Amino acid sequence: MLSQTLYRLARWTTRRRWVVIGAWLALAVVVAGAAGASGAKLEDGFTVPGLDSQQANDLIAASGGGQDGITAQVVVTPAGDGTFRSDEAARTALAQLQTDVAALPHVLGTTDPSGALATDASATSGVVSSDGRVALLRVQYPTLDQLSAADLEALKAVPHDAALRVEMGGDLFFAYEGSGENLGELVGILAALVILLLAFGSFVAALLPVGMAVLGLAVGIGGMTLLASVMTVPSYAPVLGAMVGLGVGIDYALFVVTRHRENLARLVPADESIARALATAGRPVVFAGGIVVVSILGLAVAGVPFMTAGGIAISLVVLVMVVASATLLPALLAVAGRRVVGRRRLATTSPRWERWTRHVTRHPGIYAVGVSLVLLALAAPVVGLRVGIPDDGALPPSRTERQAYDLVAEGFGPGRNGPLVVAVELAGDPAAASAVAAAVAADPGVAGVEEPVVRGDLATIVAYATTGPQEEATADTIARLRADVFPAALADSAAVAHVGGQTANFADVGQRVNDRLPVFVGAVLAMSFLLLMLVFRSVLVPLKAVLLNLLSIGAAYGVMVMVFQWGWGADLIGLEATVPIVSFIPMFMFALLFGLSMDYEVFLLSRVRESYAETGSNDEAVVRGIARTGRVITSAAAIMVCVFLAFVLGEDAATKMFGVGLATAILVDATLVRLVLVPATMKLLGTANWWLPAWLDRVLPHVDVGHDPEPAAVPVPAPAPARV
Template identity: 85%
Template sequence: MLAQILYRIGWFATRRRWAVIGTWLALTVVVVGAAAASGAKLEDGFTAPGLDSQRANELVAASGGGQAGITAQVVVTPAGDGTFRDDEAARAALARLQADVRALPHVLGTTDPVGALTGAQDAAAVGALSPDGRVAQLRVQYPGLDQLSAADLTALEAVPHDPALRVEMGGDLFFAYSSADSNVGELVGIVAALVVLLLAFGSFVAATLPVGMAVLGLGVGIGGMTLLAGVMTVPSFAPVLGAMVGLGVGIDYALFVVTRHREHLAEGMAVDESVARSLAGAGRPVVFAGGIVVVSILGLAVAGVPFMTAGGIAISLVVLVMVVASVTLLPALLAVAGQRVVGRHRLETTSPRWERWTRHVTRHPAAYGVGVTVVLLALAAPVVALRVGIPDDGALPPSRTERQAYDLVAEGFGPGRNGPLVVVVDLAGDTHAADAVARAVAADPGVAAVEPPVRRGGLATIVTHATTGPQDVATARTIDRLRTEVFPAALAGTPAAAHVGGQTASFADVGQRVNDRLPLLVGAVLAMSFVLLMLVFRSVLVPLKAVLLNLLSIGAAYGVMVMVFQWGWAADLIGLESTVPIVSFIPMFMFALLFGLSMDYEVFLLSRVRDAYTGTGSNDEAVVRGTARTGRVITSAAAIMICVFLAFVLGEDAATKMFGIGLATAILLDATLVRLVLVPATMKLLGDANWWLPGWLDRLLPHVDVTEPA
């Protein structure tokens, strides 16, 4: 049924080729134009319902306090060796700078280092000047992102300052609107993919068609993602991750179809008929694999974290667009190209080299199976040390003003000043509760300083600074201790309640929520993959083996991330300035993505093996033939994905680097050690048992044919 539908789509696209291409061009222009005109903003709402930090933020927002918005920080120090206490010119320049910042549009208020110099004891002045008098911190309070734009960041950066001062800036406003990373990752990935396709096809026309299709599809997908941000909160990392995945799967899917089309042309088939038949054959695993990627990513909803759910929906949209482009736009482009796609090589014909390799592996299946498994387990071992968090400005290159501001604050006030904890006390009529909490918090060994409580209505907020930095494990322990020990003791017998909010606490809470829900996602994706593969290949052991081997490759990718980002191995090679924790949402995103992406190779390889087994009745011969027919196309497709993912490591953002390294490592291991060594070895060891399915289960399961005929 699916083959017939795809055949008709392919036939229609060839006969109406210019109309189809024109429609896609018009759609791209309309979607990209609408996205640019929409003014929709991407926002990073690292919160989730039911978390203590979320409750704190909700209370502050309901009270109308300014702390419900976002902040920036302006960090100032005298340009010379003096301090603000003994440098009159620096003091006067600081006063002018403070006044200019307070006068900016949308600024609700700032801390008051000038007041601290004159001995003022109000909340704005306390703690705004370092104990040695050398570093002043202007914490600039803004309303929520819905009232701001990039112009506010531009205005803050443009505030003039006297040469007597050294001024650095950072904070939430920079995180929300800074655009230091460019599109260099996409451009390098496209060029690298084009080179791989040229080497694989030996035809410039055949190489450019997949790239052209992917670029148009990416325009529609990313534009649609921006429009989606108008109705839901889409996180800022979604376009980067969507570009990574979209380019990778788009070019890969096109590669499968173009490969089949070139074979048909080489056999003398007419162009239009070849396109339709290629889509009917290769298009089936494309649709199936793309569907699995979409469903896997949508499975992120089980995390119960809204920004992850929204990010999953947005990225799934890009994948869905790529699947549609592969079965509509690509056939039209192939029809226009005609015979020019035939180059020097035929990519998917049986390769003697891969046949020799597979026969070698199947002659020594136990040795290869055990050896590769040990390698993957060794790579995965560092997972036990995996620590999640959100890299802050301290992970940026030293040339960035945000990093310099971060270092100055840590130097002048201590590391905890870069990640203040906002203790929110719901007084419930108890006027003494805030002071009791402030005293108890100040006495905790993990707390360096506590600012005076700020009361508003029935609420009090107490800005607290830990003795350790935002990313330190000790800071998370301090937050937990405040909640479980300090607050209950301080508020015993009172109706008041206290919560810990602020960015640092929100990041820690979201990370813990993701850790708690990750097993649920893993179980759901594993079960879905097992059932779908069982439907396709009519086997129990084949899907079970696939699930276990995928776990091995993903675990190894996690281990490599720990080695690079937490331990600093080869960090200089990717421009990482310091070790950082793994971004809390990346392991879950990677798992969903990689399980979907690995199905591309799984379906493509096993469909060939299954077809050969049906034709010959010999499991050993089927494994050899299937691997020999797919080895070159799988390695070419994997090389494209790896190039695309690694290209994004060129950016400055640590999270983007993690996605690039993690995804590239997993694809490399999956397409080489797993797909072309472990799969042949284990299938040889299992023999005919690979294709065992109980009769009663065979009768219950519906028949789903997405395999590509030989």
């Protein structure tokens, strides 16, 4: 039995409280030290087998031309109002800058804008704008595994003459440049402390969940770095892991501490109270944490390796938080003793939430229909959701990458910021390269095409779209090249053409995620339905939970579209420009949110089920369950919302999306769904909530996360009279 196992575990940890705390501190130090000594690097590899863009990139890498590496762009313009043609000092400074950049370690080569200017070929060179104002120095590096952050620092440190304005961007910055200092963790922790202090009225009780979460996060993030030694872990994993780790860690601890304080109010001795708290509140924690881990690991369904790796890394953090809740937290509570009570009078139920629930259950139809319409309205913008990868154009204007991006778009057109690299397998037909280049150049979505470069049996053609990398029209151009242009150009040839490059790769990843999303959603829904049916011995309760969770997640998606695609309230979160939704975020959010929403579902319904077992009345069980959990759920949700919103302070658009999306979903789920729709629908369904066919009841195994009677009061001996 899970409850008995947790009870015995809590008794063991409370008896050895200092050993357990010391072991966790030692583990954090060892993991942090090992992570630092490992030298492991987090990498954003977008390699996805089976994509057309991946085939192009693999062919280019196999050709040995060096184009499979990463690049940086040094964008140069005269400091004054002149042009490179009219300003000799600027031309001389440009030539020197080009020489200095080419001499940097690991640089394989650069373009030659100064040479184009010297031969009067600048107008057609593709590296000097037609007006002579902007010169583009494209710097070729080898693959990422041969580079480090020192290469980026060396490029940024290259001196330049005062006659030039120099801005930089490109893949090298994407790989190694941080998105600015992110105070999300600190702000989230401080907000959580304030909320817990208001909820508990005790600084000790408020500090314990935060302390446990911080120590667990140290172990989890360190473990994530160690994981990067054996697999490719994306750079976004620590940020998202910190978000989720702090949120679930503090929430799980809050559930256990709340039950412990209730036991203390019934005069249960402290160590016994801790054991009972973990045996009761700890069961939903283990169950909900397991759902979060399984949901995140389900990202492997997408068939996108960097998403699978990120899911494994983040699920590790959640798993650490579950283990910390079952071991470290009881030890900390044992050290704190009755100081977790504070001066505020403890109550097992909240009269305010009891009145609210009775009000909702008196008007269930109105609330069920009204709130459902609100959530459907919030979710409606999902039909316009467009995925992609925000590029340097979404960064703040103060960043050099953004300024380089704007200069390139101004001088060469928006498509120059996202070149399309066409790889043509010639199959013994050298004329196919020219045929493909001519056909691509004739497409209305293409602004220009460079001369084909032939190496062996492979031709590489660089093309520039008329639209920017993030625009939907660019994805349409890529699709048109593959579906119409290439087949027509190579109708009489055995040659095969593929579109590669970062822009095409990002578009293909987004399409892969969209194609796999229905399968993933279906798998998670089925798994959640079955697990909840096992726990609550009901068909309608898990079905209702699945549908209501879909509503809250849909509302979060809709709000993301409003903010990031439509620009509503963008200024409030420091978003500089509208951007598509990052391709992998919808699936990641679904995995996280469906798991996190189960925290509240299991915690609430466990109490409802307990009350139903005690009273036999569905209506009274709903009222008692919410009266006992309403304050905890709202406090837990407020903590998560604050933690997630704190990450909006960062500059990275993807981090902002996660923050806004997760905060919205948790806010909606813990208020409109959990405290309005759940009591309203459970009232409407009545005793049918707990219906389970007899044959199914016999077949299903019993899971120990159900009824648990409230512990009886244990008298505390009166203190001996004072001696006179």
